[in-house]
Amino acid sequence: MAGGQVEKRVKYKSSVKDPGTPGFLRIREGMLLFVPNDPKSDSKLKVLTQNIKSQKNTKEGSNKPPWLNLTNKLGKSHIFEFENYPDMHACRDFITKALAKCEEEPNKSAVSTSSEQLSIKELELRFKLLRENSELQRLHKQFVESKVLTEDEFWATRKKLLGKDSIRKSKQQVGLKSMMVSGIKPSTDGRTNRVTFNLTPEIIFQIFAEKPAVRQAFINYVPSKMTEKDFWTKYFRAEYLYSTKNTAVAAAEAAEDEELAVFLKPDEILARETRQKIRRVDPTLDMEADQGDDYTHLMDHGIQRDGTMDVVEPQNDQFKRSLLQDLNRHAAVVLEGRSIDVESEDTRIVAEALTRVKQVSKADGETTKDANLERLERMSRLAGMEDLQAPQNFPLAPLSIKDPRDYFESQQGNVLNVPRGAKGLKRNVHEAYGLLKESILEIRATGLSDPLIRPEVSFEVFSSLTRTISTAKNIIGKNPRESFLDRLPKSTKDEVLHHWTSIQELLRHFWSSYPITTTYLHTKVGKLKDAMSNTYSKLEVSFEILHLSDRISNWE
Amino acid sequence: MPSVVSKQYSDDVSLLVLLLDTNPLFWSTTSITFSQFLSHVLAFLNAVLGLNQLNQVVVIATGYSSCDYIYDSSLTSNHGNLESNGIGMPALFGSLLKKLEDFVTKDEELSKEEVSEDRIPSCLLSGSLSMALCYIQRVFRSGHLHPQPRILCLQGSPDGPEQYVAVMNSIFSAQRLMVPIDSCYIGVQNSAFLQQASYITGGVHHTPKQLDGLFQYLTTIFATDLHSRGFVQLPKPIGVDFRASCFCHKKTIDMGYICSVCLSIFCEHHKKCSTCGSVFGQSKLDDASSVSDKKRKAPST
Numbered sequence: 117m118a119g120g121q122v123e124k125r126v127k128y129k130s131s132v133k134d135p136g137t138p139g140f141l142r143i144r145e146g147m148l149l150f151v152p153n154d155p156k157s158d159s160k161l162k163v164l165t166q167n168i169k170s171q172k173n174t175k176e177g178s179n180k181p182p183w184l185n186l187t188n189k190l191g192k193s194h195i196f197e198f199e200n201y202p203d204m205h206a207c208r209d210f211i212t213k214a215l216a217k218c219e220e221e222p223n224k225s226a227v228s229t230s231s232e233q234l235s236i237k238e239l240e241l242r243f244k245l246l247r248e249n250s251e252l253q254r255l256h257k258q259f260v261e262s263k264v265l266t267e268d269e270f271w272a273t274r275k276k277l278l279g280k281d282s283i284r285k286s287k288q289q290v291g292l293k294s295m296m297v298s299g300i301k302p303s304t305d306g307r308t309n310r311v312t313f314n315l316t317p318e319i320i321f322q323i324f325a326e327k328p329a330v331r332q333a334f335i336n337y338v339p340s341k342m343t344e345k346d347f348w349t350k351y352f353r354a355e356y357l358y359s360t361k362n363t364a365v366a367a368a369e370a371a372e373d374e375e376l377a378v379f380l381k382p383d384e385i386l387a388r389e390t391r392q393k394i395r396r397v398d399p400t401l402d403m404e405a406d407q408g409d410d411y412t413h414l415m416d417h418g419i420q421r422d423g424t425m426d427v428v429e430p431q432n433d434q435f436k437r438s439l440l441q442d443l444n445r446h447a448a449v450v451l452e453g454r455s456i457d458v459e460s461e462d463t464r465i466v467a468e469a470l471t472r473v474k475q476v477s478k479a480d481g482e483t484t485k486d487a488n489l490e491r492l493e494r495m496s497r498l499a500g501m502e503d504l505q506a507p508q509n510f511p512l513a514p515l516s517i518k519d520p521r522d523y524f525e526s527q528q529g530n531v532l533n534v535p536r537g538a539k540g541l542k543r544n545v546h547e548a549y550g551l552l553k554e555s556i557l558e559i560r561a562t563g564l565s566d567p568l569i570r571p572e573v574s575f576e577v578f579s580s581l582t583r584t585i586s587t588a589k590n591i592i593g594k595n596p597r598e599s600f601l602d603r604l605p606k607s608t609k610d611e612v613l614h615h616w617t618s619i620q621e622l623l624r625h626f627w628s629s630y631p632i633t634t635t636y637l638h639t640k641v642g643k644l645k646d647a648m649s650n651t652y653s654k655l656e657v658s659f660e661i662l663h664l665s666d667r668i669s670n671w672e
Numbered sequence: 673m674p675s676v677v678s679k680q681y682s683d684d685v686s687l688l689v690l691l692l693d694t695n696p697l698f699w700s701t702t703s704i705t706f707s708q709f710l711s712h713v714l715a716f717l718n719a720v721l722g723l724n725q726l727n728q729v730v731v732i733a734t735g736y737s738s739c740d741y742i743y744d745s746s747l748t749s750n751h752g753n754l755e756s757n758g759i760g761m762p763a764l765f766g767s768l769l770k771k772l773e774d775f776v777t778k779d780e781e782l783s784k785e786e787v788s789e790d791r792i793p794s795c796l797l798s799g800s801l802s803m804a805l806c807y808i809q810r811v812f813r814s815g816h817l818h819p820q821p822r823i824l825c826l827q828g829s830p831d832g833p834e835q836y837v838a839v840m841n842s843i844f845s846a847q848r849l850m851v852p853i854d855s856c857y858i859g860v861q862n863s864a865f866l867q868q869a870s871y872i873t874g875g876v877h878h879t880p881k882q883l884d885g886l887f888q889y890l891t892t893i894f895a896t897d898l899h900s901r902g903f904v905q906l907p908k909p910i911g912v913d914f915r916a917s918c919f920c921h922k923k924t925i926d927m928g929y930i931c932s933v934c935l936s937i938f939c940e941h942h943k944k945c946s947t948c949g950s951v952f953g954q955s956k957l958d959d960a961s962s963v964s965d966k967k968r969k970a971p972s973t
Contacts, residue, residue: 545736548696549780555699555706556773564711569887577885581892584907 122210127197128152128161129183136197143210148186150196163188168215173208184208242271254614255621259647265625291453292322296446313352320463323351324470325449328385331467333378342375344463354379386445396491608658615651622648686897687728687811687819688720689804690826692742694733694776697793698829698859704883709858713826714765716890721745721764723895728819730807732800733772734827735779737786739799741807742775743768794832797825797865801842801853808851820898822852822875825866828859833917833924836865840916843869852876854894858883864913864924871912878907919946 122143127136128150139152148168150161163186172185182204187193198204246253259265303312324331330351338347354376357366370377604612626644629637692713699706717729731743745764801823808821823846846853852875855866862879870877880889896904915926918939929938934948944951 544700545697545783546780548700549776549783551700552694552696552706552776553773555710556769556776559707559710560769560773562707564715565708568711568715569885573882573885574888577880577882577888578892580881581889581907585905588908588910 122207124203124207125199126150126203129195129197131193132195134195141196141207143207143214148211150194161194163194168211171208171211171215173204186211245274251614251617255618258618259621269625292325292450293318294450296442313348313355315348317463317466321466322449324467325452326445327383328389328471328474329378329381329383331470332385333375334463334467335471337375338464350376351379611658612655615655619648619651622651682724683820683899684897685724685726685819686720687730687808687821688717689730689732689807689821689823690717691797691800691804691823692731692733693795693827693829694735694772694779695793695795695829696736696776696780698795702828702858702883704858704886708884709886712887712890714768715887716895718764719891720895723897726819730804731768732803733775734795734797734800735775736793736795737782738775738779739796739803740771740775740778741803742771791834792830792832794835795827795829796835797827797832798835798838798842801825801839801846805842805845805849805851808849812849822854822898824894825853825855825869827855827857827863827866830859830861831863831865831924833922836917836922837919839865839869843872846873852898856880856889856894858886862913864915867909867912868914871909876906877909 122141124141125138126141127138128141129136137152137154139150139154142149142151148161148163152160167188167190169187169189171187174180174183182198182201184196184198184204184207185193186196196204196207198207246256256270260267260270303314324334334347338344342350350373353369357369357380366380370380622644626641626648629641629644632638632641690713699709717731720729721727727745729743729745730741733740733742743765804823808823811818811821843853846869851873853869853873854875855863855870855877857863857866857877857879867877869875876893878889878893880886893906896906915924916928916937917924918928919936920938920940920942923939925937925939929941930936931938931945931948931950931952933950934945936945936947938945942952
C-alpha cells in the first residue's frame with residue numbers, strides 16, 4: 117500500500133440483505149469513493165472521512181464473509197463486502213488512521229482559539245508545574261475550580277515560578293559528549309560483508325570540531341566535486357582503513373584516490389596550529405626531566421590501542437595514527453566546549469560556521485610584534501640567574517596588617533540607645549553597688565536565713581511543678597524536640613498542613629485586595645472570607661474527631 | 673589506692689559550675705533581696721555537695737563589667753578561720769562571701785572607668801560562660817576519672833543583644849563538649865539566650881514563679897545529676913524563643929538577611945558582609961518592591 121490510497125474490489129451493500137453491487141472502493145486521505153462496475157447503476161458513493169462515525173467488521177474466524185460496516189454521523193450505514201480478509205483489514209486500518217487524524221484536528225483548533233491571551237508554551241509550563249508539584253495542584257483544584265480565585269489571580273503571585281523556569285531553560289547550554297568519535301564502532305554485517313556507520317548531526321559536529329582538515333575538505337569538495345554521501349563514505353573508508361591498521365593498504369589506496377588521501381594524511385591545519393602554540397609556550401617553567409623515563413621515544417609511549425605492538429615501515433609512517441593524538445585532540449575540543457550556536461541540520465552550514473569561529477580566534481591569538489617583545493622580556497627577567505646579577509635594593513613596601521580589634525569591635529556595632537542621662541546612670545550604678553555590698557555584709561553577719569523556706573511555699577512550689585510536668589508530658593510527649601504535629605496521625609497532619617497552606621494563599625489574596633475600591637474587589641473579599649470560614653470549620657471538625665479540643669483548652 | 677577511688681566513683685558524680693548574676697542594676701529592682709537570694713543559693717550548694725562525697729562545685733560571679741571565679745570546692749583553702757564566719761553560716765562559704773565582696777568592689781571600679789554607654793543593664797553572660805567552659809575543659813584534660821560537668825546559670829538580668837555572637841559561640845562549644853547548660857531565670861522579661869542555651873545543649877530551663885521558694889525550685893529541678901536525668905521527669909518549656917540579634921545594630925529580630933558564606937545575620941540589606949567581606953548580589957526583593965510601586969491593577973473581567 118503505497119502513499120495514502122487504498123483501492124480494493126468490493127461489493128457495496130446498503131443493508132445486510134442487499135446482494136451487493138460489485139465495484140471499486142477507493143480510499144484516499146479524507147475521502148472514500150465507491151465506483152460501481154456498472155456505469156449505469158446509481159449507487160456511486162462518496163463519503164468524507166469526517167462524516168464517518170464508526171466502523172464495524174466481521175471477524176476472520178467466523179463463517180461470515182468479510183464485511184466492513186461504516187456508519188456515518190447521520191446514522192446511515194454502508195456495508196462493503198471484500199474479496200478476502202486481508203483486503204478488509206487493510207481498508208480498516210487505513211480508515212482508522214484517517215479517523216484518528218480527523219479527531220486531532222478539531223482539538224488543535226479549539227486549543228489555539230482559547231490561547232489567544234496566553235501562548236501555548238505558557239499553558240504547557242503551567243501544566244508542567246502543576247504536574248510536578250502536587251501541593252500546588254491541590255491548591256489550584258481547590259480554589260480555581262471552586263471559583264474562589266480566577267486562574268490569573270492564582271498565577272499572579274507565582275510569577276517567579278513561571279518566569280524562572282523559562283529563563284533557566286534557555287541559559288543552560290548542552291556540552292559536548294566526552295565519548296570519542298573514533299570510538300564509535302560501526303555495525304558489521306558478516307553475511308553481506310558490509311560495514312555500516314551511523315551518522316548523526318552531533319557526530320558530524322564533533323568530527324568537524326576535532327579535525328579541521330576534514331572540515332576544509334568538506335567545504336572544498338561538497339557539493340562541487342562529490343555529494344555529501346560520497347564524502348562521508350570516503351571518510352569512513354579512511355576510518356576503516358585506520359582501524360584495520362593495515363598501513364600498506366592505506367598507502368596503496370591513498371595513491372589511487374586523492375580525496376581519500378586527504379583523510380589518511382595527518383591533519384595539516386591542526387599541525388600548523390599546534391606549531392604556533394608550541395612557539396608561544398613559556399620556557400621559563402622549571403621542570404627537570406628524568407633521564408631514566410625514556411618513554412618519549414616510543415610511539416604512543418609504547419601503548420597501542422589494542423594492546424598489540426606493531427612495526428611500521430618508514431614510508432608508511434604518515435598513515436599511522438596514534439591513540440594519544442586522538443585522545444589529546446578530543447580532550448582539547450571537549451574542554452573548549454561548543455563554540456557555535458548553530459543547530460542546523462545542514463552539514464555545510466555547520467562546517468562554515470566552525471571555520472569562521474576558528475578564523476576569528478586565530479586572529480585574536482596572533483601576537484603582534486610588541487606583544488612578542490614583551491613576552492621575551494618577561495621570560496628573560498624570570499629566567500635570570502641570581503648570582504650573576506647586580507645587588508638590588510628594592511623599595512620597601514609597608515606591611516599592612518589589619519588590626520584584629522576591628523573585627524571584635526564590629527561585633528559591638530551600634531548599640532541601641534536607651535534614653536538616660538549619663539550622670540543619672542552613674543549615680544544609679546553607684547547606688548546599686550552600694551546596696552549590693554550592704555546585702556553581702558548583711559548575710560555575712562547574720563548567716564543563712566532561718567527558716568530557709570516556709571513549708572507552705574514549698575508545698576505550693578511542689579504542686580505547681582507537678583502540674584507543669586504532667587500537663588507538658590501529655591501535650592508534648594517525652595521528647596522536647598517533638599512537635600505537636602508529629603503526634604497526630606499522618607493523614608490528619610497532612611490535612612492540617614494543607615489547610616495551613618490554603619489559608620496562607622487566601623490571606624495573601626485577601627490582604628492584597630485592600631483597600632476595597634471596586635465592587636469586583638468587594639465580591640472577591642467576600643468569596644475569600646467564605647472560603648476561609650469553610651476551612652476553619654473543616655479544621656474544627658477534624659480536631660473534634662481527635663478529641664483534641666479539650667487538650668488544647670487545657671494547654672491555653 | 674586507685675581501686676578504692678574507682679569504686680567510689682559512681683556515675684552520678686557531678687561538677688556543678690554555677691554562674692551567679694551579681695548585676696547591681698538588676699538587684700536594686702527585685703522583690704527578693706540579694707541576701708535572701710544568696711541564702712537560698714548557698715543552701716542549695718551545700719545540698720549538692722552533700723549528695724555525693726565526690727561532687728564538686730565552682731561558683732563564677734557574673735558582674736556588670738567583669739566576671740571572676742568566686743569559689744571552688746576542690747581547693748583545700750576553703751576551710752578558713754571559723755572566727756571570720758558569723759553564726760549560721762556553713763564553714764565552707766566563708767571564703768566565698770569574702771571573695772564575692774572583693775569582686776563586687778572590683779567590678780564597681782571597672783564600671784566607673786567605663787564610658788557610660790547607654791546599654792541594656794545586662795550582665796556579662798558571655799564572659800562567665802567562657803570561663804566556665806575553660807574550667808571544664810581543664811577538668812576534662814585532668815585525667816581519666818572526672819566528674820560529669822554541667823553549668824547552671826542563675827540569672828535575672830535581661831539579655832544584652834551585643835553579646836549575641838559570643839554567647840552563641842559559647843553555647844556551641846558547650847554543645848560540642850556535651851556539657852548541658854541549665855538555666856534558672858528569675859527576672860521579669862524572657863531571656864532568649866538562656867532558652868536557646870538550654871535547648872541546644874540539652875539542659876533544663878525554668879522560670880520560677882515564686883521567688884521565695886527558690887530553694888525548692890533549685891533542689892527539685894537543678895540538683896539532679898546527669899545520669900539520673902535519664903529517669904527523672906523535669907519540667908520542659910513548651911516553646912523556645914529562637915530570636916537572634918542582628919550583627920549590625922544588635923537589635924533582636926526574627927526576620928532578616930543572612931550571609932550565605934558565614935551565616936551572619938543582618939536586619940537590613942547590606943552591600944557587603946561585615947564579618948567575612950563577601951559581596952552580596954542584588955536583592956531579589958528589589959524586584960518585588962518595584963512591582964508594588966506599580967499601581968495595583970484590577971483584572972480586566
